[in-house]
Amino acid sequence: MCVPRIFYKDCLDLLEKSMGIECVAGRDRVDCLELIENNKADVVALEPEDIYYASTMNASNLRVIAEFRFDWSRNDEFEDEDVILIRKTLKINSFEDFKGLKSCHPGYDAPFGYKVFSFLTMPKLERELEAISEFFWHSCIPGTYSNDRIYDQDLKSRFLNLCKLCNNPIDCSNNDKYASYDGAINCLHDGYGDIAFTRMSSVKQFFNIKPENYIIFETGKNYMNEYEYFCEDGTRKPVNSSGCSLYKRPYRAYISNADIVNNKDLLNYLQTNLTRFFKNGLVNANVNVGKNLLIDNGMVLYQKYDDDVTPNEYISDFRYFMELNDIPSERIRLCMALTNNIRPKIECVFSSETDCFSTVANNEADIGIAPIYKWKNMEALPIKFNNSDVRARNAACALNILLKRTNCDNMTIENDVEYEEYIQVIISKDRHNYGTDKSLLCLNLMYDRLGNYIICQLEKYFQNDNTYGLHEYGIEEFYDIPDELYNLFEENFN
Template sequence: MVFKMCVRVFFSVLFCLHCVLAQGTGSGKDGNLRLCIVEGRGSYKRAPTHCPILDQENAGVECVVGTDRLDCLRRISKGTVDFGVFSPEDLVAAQWANIDVLVTNEVRFKNRPFNRRIVAVVNKRILPDSSTSLHAILKNTTLCHPGDSMDELKPLSETLSGYLETLVLERSCDPTLSDTENKLKALSEFYGKACKAGPWVPDKDRDMELKMAYPSLCAACGYRSCSAGDPYWGSVGSLTCLTEGTGDVTWGDADDISSYFKLKGIANVATQNFAYLCRDGTWRDLTQEPCVWLQRPWNIIVAKRKAAEAVSRLAESLTNRTVTVDHGWRGALAALLECNQALPHTLQPAKTALDYLARADGFREAYSQNGCDPPRHITLCTTSTLARNKCEWLSEAAAVYGIAPALQCALRNSAAECLATVAAGHADVAVASSDFLVPAARMSLTPVLHEITQIAEKTNTIVAYVNSDAKLTKMADLRGKRAAFPRYDGVAWHSVKRYVTEKENITCGNYINSYFKEICAPGMDGKKCYEAGEEEALKWLVDGKTDVAFVSMNTFNSFKTQSQSPNINKTVPLCPEDNKKYCSISWSNLGHIFAANNITEVRKHEIINVFRKMDQIFGKHPPFHNAMFSMYGAYNHEMEVIFHSNTKTLATSAILKHHPFDKIPYNFELTLEKLNLNETCSFGVKVTPSIVVLMITLVAFLINRY
């Protein structure tokens, strides 16, 4: 017996050694396979813990850290990496984007073909004497809704939940209602009442409005607030709603439902009172095999075609249970593949994305639902090919998670052109910095969302920087001095003008003509002392060509670490007397999503809902251990693409009136409405409204012409 065991161990080790030596088809050094991994959001990082072990033991596998899971998919498609671990939702995006990859293994945590089996459970009191249609059985009953989750670890995503609803409901396509409200309307008109607890949309005020408009969808909840704290909220709460007799039907994972009944000690009672409801209108006893509405596949190992066979063999070598306690390269690789507690199941042969997804009943159909006709979309204007590419991937990722209306992407040459395109009605939104707040307002555009950070130093602060040798101690000392601005008509220009005219009690004309001895603001009166930009204005000060430069704290700190000039150490901030703590003349958010002033409230709600949902899933606070896509941060190794990397979240202007933002004086967005946009003295060579209209018309003509 001992001899046979030793022989098995020997051949197992020999097989694994063969796997390592025989790979050779990878894109790494000496043909090593390159594994793309995405680090989680927490403090624990897998790459520095496990990747060195692969190198030390010559495992034939190298690590590459990707920005997000779709970044890893793109790298596999381009051939720069060879394999990685993905969710079935990632595979949907890969299929839509025509990425040619193969599924080699499933990461199974149980010995069964699918991760989730979604079933419907009903109270037998609603069942008729004989089988009939789902519509006839469920009409006017009480729904215990399991909720819409963005967490991949939960049984039902918003897409899957919405798909289950469409199997029963008739679609509502009222053009006067948002996409979200149309779905709520259909749900409320079909069921007598329901408990759909938890947030319906990210915006709290809008969420409250919708719950007041459709009270029947909260009528079965334990609390009138219909919140995530309700006893009937979530997958467990919906089962409680059913078993306590409040509701008639719910959806859930078959294993979760069985475990719930056993845990509550009501398995026998449940068998007597409840049944599985099937999609064809029949039903089964809880003691029978459940009829499944929807199957969700396991996470999978995906590889490029050339490396698929080697990756498959490598993953298969990790099926030995001893991997979980292996401190060598196999244990390290198992941890990196997230299968140290799982069984990688080999697919023979490896399958394409389309073929693999087709195996799961209902899953692919859930991501191929037809929308209303004509279809709705939100067009985002971008300013570079790279930004448009990122927008298109963001669109794919959003569609996977059921975010609607769909995001579309347009391309123009600059932020100014994008704003003109939105003003002309050829795009819905554009993202631009605070320097465009005033120009956008003149074009009848308004920021519907802001890129928020709670770190004051990283906002768009406007600070007066001076040379310490000048002995300037208060803001009034700047009268008669030379001033440098990053650009004319930007946030610094208007912030300083507003501050000085208010504090000195002078007219706008006096400010322009006589307050400063000399002004450099690129774009004013056609003059250009330097190229527009904050660093250029700061260099002007460091070189002694001006007495004060109005730039952001963030730019100054960055410039100070890079500058070789000894004068940078003499550059100090001059704080307003009533804002010594933050030292800024004004502050504004990192960036803004602009839309036309005249859009309907419905359209505004749709724009806010779509971008805030994307922010919740793909921003810096998703509920996942690693992200499918990253809205903020690097994209294709470039920073600040579409959105600022320091963005924490997207929010409406309402957040500016709450802590901590209401504690920071001189917010520019809140004072924007007080500015006289057509003051002659503000603009040097004034751009009149008629010229703006002419420019917009010309841009629109060129768009249609070319």
């Protein structure tokens, strides 16, 4: 049995005398796959994501020989299935009809929910929080949007409606009452949402449905008939049915090679010893030993004696979800220096800091990493603004002060003057009139995207009435303000 090198001792702990298994250390599970493909190891335990990678290796020798199922769902074909639960009275016929509805999601980091829905319904460039915020009326998408606390608050303040349905919309954290797959159902059932993105297992548990025959216990009958599964093709299915899922997650599994699978005596011998090894993982006094080898409490080993299943066949229903996430199958090209032993394989493309952007633009690299700079010649750029609008004129004046150049009394540059390069003062609601290739210039003289106008603007820092301010969101001012600029806004905007 091949295991990652860091778990080699755990493997030894689960061996017994006379057990026909020997532990072999690989660099990681991917390395173990290569050892099995080359007949240098016989079996490895893998997560579904690892099996997906195995399906991309063009390895003809790999086979799935056993699954890590749970005792309460041992007869289910998949570990779990992600579903959409709706109120039966909801009049919708397609995903497009979800627009403007109230939605409950398991969380920001959950693999299912708003992410999969955006993949299915929105153009690639719009797969982000802004698109979901504009699509749904109100939602609960709890979690940590960014590990940077200030940026996390920033995102949640810009997309307030994404936390509106949460039990604590200000915090909007993973500890919320409506976080998790179970929480999403409660969000729907408590009357806050119209639809819930959740999992089949959570639905069965919520309605007390016995998995084998879809029998509903008495405690679930009172409200089960209020809901239905909504399918991708616009049809619906009862809650007490096999349902319809957007994607199916397979079980963890043991992978071996074709030579063993094609030799029935050898396969039976391996599976018999795997069963003993697996049981030892369940009863070991140190629960982490089993977990490190993917063996969790409540699991049973489901042997596949007669099936000759390749990773590609095993992962077919899961592949849909993985490829929606655009996971590279072989390698990515990254414009920077990196260390060894990184997977997927990375090819280094060396370039100067300023050329990395053009290298990516010319498809000579997939990722470019370089320092963020202010525009080197920003001080020399003219400012175009509407001189008849006092707010626009004051904003232009404020920018002049920030750039430490001419005083405001001498400004004469207006909108009707033509320049090849310039800074344009605009009203936020008109931002889309200037094209998607433009960026906002913030108070710290750094760039930001057009959608971040609530944060990236001048006036908001000086408002006491919250008309443009962020006090209502609990966000503090980010930058030190020059006294003369602060005084300017005090005089003109308050």
